[in-house]
Amino acid sequence: MKRTSNNRQRGAALVELALITPLLLLLTFITTEFGRAMYEYNLVVKSTRDAVRYLSVQTPGTHIAEARNLMVYGNTAGDGTPLARGLTLANVPVGTCCTWQTVGANPLITTVTVRISSYSFHSLFPSVMGVVFADANGNIVFSDITATMRAPS
Incomplete structure (x- = not known):
């Protein structure tokens, strides 16, 4: 009885699938977490x-609490859930969150800058199959996030 090539290949697809599935899962998790971040x-x-x-149309030095709430909760009242997981008012410190700067002589230009400090993204999967995405707790700490805008004169 002669063995055909078909009999020798039986089960090869299952072995190949078993070998490639962990890599595909790893790529899927990495892509998902990167997208979420x-x-x-x-x-x-x-x-x-x-x-x-919001602050650029306010009097300099006022409405800081409302701006902090707007950064964290998405509204000036400060109610509801934070916009992003792990984002709190502690990431928007009162002393450094909102600064005004006046430059120039003619015309006088006023700018306002807001800052969110030490925001950490919390990964759902700190590691997959031994590959670590972030620190041991699954956190990726972003550098300070700032925005500056000129206030109308």
């Missing part, structure tokens, strides 16, 4: 832009 980063950047836009 970029989404949350963009949420925080947009909230800083909204806050600086």
Whole structure:
């Protein structure tokens, strides 16, 4: 009885699938977490832009609490849930969150800058199959997120 090539290949597809599945899962998790991190980063950047836009039409040195709430909660009242997981008012310190600067002589230009400090993205999967995405707790700490806008004169 002659063995055909088909009999020798039986089960090869299953072995190949078993070998490649961990790599495909790893790539899927990495892509998902990277997408989530970029989404949350963009949420925080947009909230800083909204806050600086809000403060640019206010009297310098006022409405800081409302701007902080706008950065964290997305509204000036400060109610609801934070825009991003792990974002709190502690990331928007009162002394350094909102600064005004006046430059020039003629015309006088006033700018306002808002800052979110030490925002950490919390990964759902700190590691997959031994590959660590972030620190031991699954956190990726972003550098300070700032936005500056000129206030109308």
